[in-house]
Amino acid sequence: MDSRTRDVEVQLQGEGPWILDSNNRVVDLRYDEEAAAAGLSQQQQQQGHDAITLIFTPGHTQGHVCLFDPSDQALLSGDHLSQVDSAPDGTLGAPLHVYTDFNWYSMPKQLSSIDKLKQYHFRTILPGHGRIAHFNEVSQKDRAIEALLLQF
Structure with missing residues (x-):
């Protein structure tokens, strides 16, 4: 970690997921499967x-x-x-997309990582590039991910 930025950086180890509290400290991630699927630690549920x-x-x-x-x-x-x-028909609910031309590491790992996202309960995807995706239900997001993965 660079001494000039150590006050604003958080050093993470392993493959996560990691949860940061409001003070940017890594929270203990020993939680049950249901909490993990919801993206919540036991501490978060209790507090x-x-x-x-x-x-x-x-x-x-x-x-x-x-x-x-x-x-x-x-x-x-x-x-x-x-x-x-x-x-394709001009309605909401456009398919999800990955930028294959701008994959700088591994497309198979990116697809595996996308599949892993199904375990998290989100309805909005806020990308660095491209359109924001909104889903009415989490299950709708899961179906969109499945449809994307079937393209590869």
Whole structure:
């Protein structure tokens, strides 16, 4: 860690997911499967507050992470996943998209990382590029991910 930025950086180890509290400290991640699927630690459930979960999603780059906000049911996907400009029929609900031309590490790992995202309960994808994706239900997001993966 660079001494000039250590006050604003959080050093993470392993493959996560990691949960940071409001003081940017890594929270203990020993929680049950139901809490993990919801993206919540036991501490969060007991104290009734939400925190951001950093999800290790290698593929676009070797160290890519997505951020999951359970309170808003939102995933900040960076360069990992987005929505195409519009649905083929011009309606809402356009298919999800990955930028294969800009994959700098491993397409198979990116697809595996996308599949892993189904375990998180989000209805909005906020990408670094491309369109924001909104889903009425989490199951709708899961079907969109499945449809994307079937393209490969």
